[in-house]
Amino acid sequence: MKKRILICIVAVLFLAASTAGFFTGCSSFTESADSVGNTFVNKLVSRDYSGAFDYVYVLTSDVNTRDEFVARFTNIYDALEISDIKLVSRSVEPVSEDEYKLSYTLALTSKLLGVLTYDYSADIVSGPQGYTVLYTPSLILPQLEEGDRVRTTTQEGQRGEIFSADGAVLAKNDYAESIYIDLEKGPDIEEVKAFLAQNFGADAETVQKKYDNAVEKGYPLEVLLTYPRGTLTEEQKESVQTVNGLGFDDSRLTPTRYYPLKDDAAHIIGYLGSPSEEQLAENEELTEYSTVGKSGLELQYEDILRGSDGRIIYIEDEKGNLKEVLFEDAKTDGQNIELSINSRTQERAYTLMASNLVDGQSGAVIVMDYTTGAVEAMVSYPSFDNNLFNFPLDEATWNYYNDDEDHPLINRATQSAYMPGSSFKPFSSVPAIEAGLLDESSVPPIQKKSPHSAGNDSGSYSWTPDIEGWHSGSIYSKTVADTPYTYEMAMKSSDNIFFAYYALQTGVEPFKSYLEQIGIGEAPSFELPVASSSMLSQSEDEVDWLDWLARTGYGTGELVITPLQLACLYTAIENNGTMMNPTIVNRIFTIDEEENETAVSQTEPSAYRENTMSEKAISIIKPALKRVMVDGTGYEARLGDMQVLGKTGTAQVGANNSREVNWIIALNEEDGKLYLVVVETDTDEGTEPKTAILRGLVKQEDYSVALNASSGAADGDGAGSGE
Template sequence: MPFDPAPFTRKRFFVTERGGVDLRPPSTRREFRFRLLFVTVIICLLFLILFLRLWVLEIFQGEKFTRLAEDNSIRLLAYPAPRGLIYDRKGRVLAKSRLSFSITIHPWNLSEEILNETIDQIGPIIGMRKEEIRERIAKWPTPFSSVLLKEDVGLEVATKILERKGSLAGIDVKTRPLRYYPDGELLAPVLGYLGEIGREELRTLRSKGYSLGDRMGQDGLEKVYDGYLRGEDGGWQVQISNQGQRIGVIGYRKPIPGNDLILTIDKRMQEVAWDSLRGRSGAIVVLDPRTGEVLALVSSPTFDPNLFVPRISKTKWSSLKEDPLHPLTNRAIQGQYAPGSIFKVITALAALEKGLISRDERFSCSGTFPFKDRVFRCWRKEGHGELNIKEAIIHSCDIFFYQLGLRVGVDNLVELSQKFGLDQPTRIGLPHEEKGLLPTKRWRKDSLGRGWYEGDTVNLSIGQGYLLVTPLQMASLMSAIANGGRLYEPQLVKEIISSEGET
């Protein structure tokens, strides 16, 4: 078979100047070099044009732009988002926002002459002396931001300023929503109040989007659900001349309202409970035993949360804190009291659960109960005679439960009390809840330095002695008794609804 060299000669190899091998023919390599040169020239031309443009702006128009920068500035006019509304279970408004007017001045880009003229004119309108305004500007904590002169002024004052806006350089009338509680003190223990964020608080809150002067919940549901209730602020970016006048609006961001809360509270039931306590110290809690929902929660005396809007004066704050009736204390969750006869239910239930008494067994009550070196008495001096456990509960016979408590013993009473949560907070979701005091043998030894006596058990069996509970703990206990033994965590909030209507 003859030798065919064609398969070995179809591809040609070219040795490059650097000794490498290039498979491309010379014509292809020349074309590639030409394209590379063309692209390089284009890029250089673009950079040259950009450089010439910057040079022209700097040399021929630099003075113009410098003058514009000096004559004008960009200012952000913030508009706080409306706080979410709070409703009762039937849609009645418990907390909302109202429109308010605040007067601010932006003095930083005003000449001294113009600033003096503005201060001279604005002072009499808002009821501030020149020295006050000067001091406010000098002590303002955030330089180059608008200085608040007067907050929550009337419509008449705001209108007067707007009518003279052309001659009041740097002055702005800002609208902002402020919290309003239509029913005043009726729901203060539940709703709480708002307060202004100070510098110390801001150190930990800045990362969460808060700014100096923002208002946040300080107590009650306003505090617990602050993150839901507060919205996202919006505002305008405006161009301001060196005369302090607005030239135009550059941008706008719409504020997003906060989420609304629907509570389990029934306002009508709250009013009935409040009226029954008016003028007296105490607390009332109403629970739905089927769900644990709080229908009413009243503490008296209390305070009007509108006092904190826009901010409470030092005099009023001191008056509230020093009031001997403690209106800032929510007695329903913070007040600690001896439960008294309500606790007899625990004593009876512990005895029945342990099989220490039958329903028919009877104890005798003569009005007095001599025990060791003491004499314990029944609330009814003449006594109740012979009673079984049902009759003893109906008549709340002390001497019956003295005897039953001694049979049950302190350990069994404590064990059942713990099952009903009397040694811990109910977790209702309100700040500062107390857990009361459930005395035990160990507690008596550690706290008082002595052991537990049977006389202590006698007192404990009728809810006296060292035992302390909150009204809410007692309401939860009786709710569990009513529903067959299920202990619910009390609920105050049914739903959280976004500004778009989503749950």
């Protein structure tokens, strides 16, 4: 009955349309109902929706014009990714003298849903202009009714988060601090601009543009300013509320990535930003508006952390209720990463660095489990607040981070290769030990000149090798071993002459071969990029090999190594000659909606190099390194009462040896940890900072004292070109 009433209404409207001189369809007076029905369906199959419109009479609220008719078909079929339409069957049957029933079946090929076979029906009615198909939304999809809408919604896959081993969140999905304008409160935009310019340094023109955009598009709210979490003071937040229409939000308006440790762990975690052209080319899912990892683990684990967006296509009724889901591609959240980092140790390490170093000084700290290689803290100083990179940087901040001579964006723990100085002596002495040339009681048969002897005005002890082919003059050492002139005493005093002598006794090829054996010239595997170490900075044809051999024997010359790799070398002393690969990722895991964790992968300890030193060599090296910390060059760290082995090192670098790289490494057998500190300062300014930092790390009871230790004392245990 309802249908008959509708058709009667159509007939009346046909008459009215004819009288008024306008009509939607353009079918010929002479075309039969069968011809109109067949032609209309053919137009749909060929996706000629404008042509199909010539054969319909439109009587719905959602379509009133040709353009709207074409747009509805096109938009819905494009959303479903319909690539092909085939006619399965079609018929036109009479219902009454002026009414026919059009029935047809179409096979719609969708990239999302496969082949959809739908049965359609429509009324063909007669009017003054001829036969016309009565349009309803069901001609697009049979389940569509008047007032229905087909909606497409993106379901955003959340980025995985990064956690420390002790459960702290190091990279968190959060919300920025936002100052917004509520247009429904009728704000005075001139008052708003003046207030934000005066109190927040906002650009009035930018505020005006955001306001105008919101007015034009009918937005009730518009975010005007955004800041990293923790930036605005309570007074600033409260002041915003005093201006009509302004508000503060940090929980819903501006999603962002938040790094709670900020500078403390910035080089490890990294930051996010817009994708590069290369990243856009490699991943078709990215757009210029996407956010991707740009440095640190955020970059290295982009594919792991990044979620994939989902999509849902559904029919919504005129009241906004979900009627039917047509397609759903569930989102996939990124996987989470747990690091081996202990957040409290990481914070202590950074705070100690920041407290003990001044402008123009830099360095790195590494704390590692020496049995597994798991890194528990890794600090590079100076650092940067990675939260700032979530927002446009002002010119001054950008210039500081990129042009500053201290290079705060460089991860010195992994990317800076330094001359190791005397910290390399435990390894440079191994070839001589393994060759039977050196043991714990060996005394080199050499004559050293004191700083005050005739012909020696260098201020250091000196020795000139009496060997064929030597052309490099004297070798100097600021201090030399006390009697007896043995390995332990030489290590304790960091005597360059002793270690140069035994390197020369070993010979170039065996010595060079050993360096290659322990990985010099390469880099250990690690989750972050690591610069390769190097034993030469020039071609082999240009090398004075005897000079190279002597200098490398006490850790200077052309030898350079990253702090991370040097830490790896020292793990061999406590692992029977096996050097461990460093790791900073404990595991990768997912968390479901019920907060249940599922492990995806677990990091297992692995060897960087095996059989790097014999039990005999270790038995000679370990007592000597203990002596270093008891009453040798490591004494100032005040760790001699603990079961700690260690070594210091100093290497002068730069123009006229004006700069100095200062090392101290400790193997604490009481907690199984390796502690490495390296600082670069002006000459004779590095000893006190490095020992204070180490002491504050190893002895937590000395932490507060170590925070305020002053720098500037001379090391006293090195030579002009290396300790």
